[in-house]
Amino acid sequence: MIVLAIDTAGTGCFAAVYDSATDTVVASAGADIGRGHAEQLMGFIDEALAAAGKVLADIDRIAVTVGPGSFTGIRVGVAAARGFALALNVPAAGITTLAAIAEAAREAHPERAILATIDAKREELYCQSFEADGTPRSEALMLEIPEAQRLFADFDGLICGTAAKHLTDPPLENAAQTDLTDIRLVGRLGAAADPSQGKPSPLYLRGPDVKSQAGFAVARA
Structure with missing residues (x-):
């Protein structure tokens, strides 16, 4: 199975073409960009596909990180995954970080x-x-x-x-200091997921930081 794996749930923005038969990433593209996932994700997907020698028609499944993590990043990745799944008529699996x-x-x-x-x-x-x-x-x-x-x-x-x-006593000295996700494992979990689980949905656990200023709203005429 060839999986298009997408991760935008943290500071990173990554796309990869994953082959479940060999448990390997055929090709990947992306960077730890902090912000700007919406502007860069499609370019990274095109880059990963080209490097793998694949086109979208070769993709059997989409896998995407759904959070918890960056509110905006999660929305970008999930929307892209659902759009590709609909256009290609393939399943999409949501993978939590x-x-x-x-x-x-x-x-x-x-x-x-x-x-x-x-x-x-x-x-x-x-x-x-x-x-x-x-x-x-x-x-x-x-x-x-x-x-x-x-x-x-x-x-x-x-x-x-x-x-x-x-959560450890004493604290772990070598605890991970990054929220970057291994895109190969996103592909692996996506390939193993039940395709009947439904469309991927964001897992926020916390609401957005930006809220409307209701006290300053202008009354409608």
Whole structure:
């Protein structure tokens, strides 16, 4: 299966052509851009396809990160994935960033349960636990640090991700310091996903930072 994998849920903007038969990325393109996902994503997709020697008609499935992460980035990636899936008449799978983090940890530690974490800032964490086989053990949650520490105090597996330092005693010295997702694992999880799960939808866990200033609204005539 040839999967077009898209990741715009964090500061990175990446696209890759993934081959599930060999569990490899045939070609990829992208960069850690911070902002501007909408302006650059299509160019990265074209670049990845060209480098792989593929065209859109060769794609069997779309996989996209759906969050939690950057509110605007998630919207851009999900909209693109749903548009391609509709145009190509292929399934699209939404992959959470927490699932991708857990999959990376499972590759290195295949026999252990995983607690995937992301630093959500504002003294809050995104967390989700997974069994050793990758099955979710809990829902994806946004928790204040003390609540997360209480909830996962007796976690019996490996804690990983950018917020792991808040949940281990002593703090992990080598905890990940980036929210960049391995695009190969997005492709792998997308290829393994149930195509009947429906269209990918954003997983925000937190509302947008920008809110309308209702007190300054002008009354309609």
